[in-house]
Amino acid sequence: SQQGEEDPQALSIQEGENATMNCSYKTSINNLQWYRQNSGRGLVHLILIRSNEREKHSGRLRVTLDTSKKSSSLLITASRAADTASYFCATVDTGRRALTFGSGTRLQVQP
């Protein structure tokens, strides 16, 4: 079963706007990770936030984590057409000791 579920499933914005994607999960986690997948390509790791962290930045990316609500958000500021991709959150399935990926958010940035 998928631990993380992203919201919205699809998002279309104009270049320069900010994009926010949300992820909800069900069980306790050690960390939560965000990945990007360009069409026809493999997933690329973007950022990892540990359970004792509340916010993390990397370039134009900002990730927040609220363990009390079991949710995370990914904010991409000043979006570019090149940000067009699917974005996945991933959490650890403690039973299998492996990452479980959500269904993803498809982001379309219009130039």
Added chain:
Amino acid sequence: DAGVIQSPRHEVTEMGQEVTLRCKPISGHDYLFWYRQTMMRGLELLIYFNNNVPIDDSGMPEDRFSAKMPNASFSTLKIQPSEPRDSAVYFCASSLVWGYLYEQYFGPGTRLTVT
């Protein structure tokens, strides 16, 4: 490092044929993962290895699927016999020690079409 390498990139085969997908992980990574991605089911973990030993194969859908890792630099995923419902993109990924606590590095995937 060249990253995770997968071959072939595309495979088209007929139902009933044997299919072998190959993966070379990043040197020094102790964990290797095989995933399958479809529109209907998303990204599913099939099996993963630690130091060449299969740790969890509970995601392997059927006995028709098998995976091996004969050494630290090579792994195969075999489907025999293949069926149309096996059509998907198969990804290999690798990571450092305690892989699930760290980021995984994905290969470009093999797009499998079974007719």
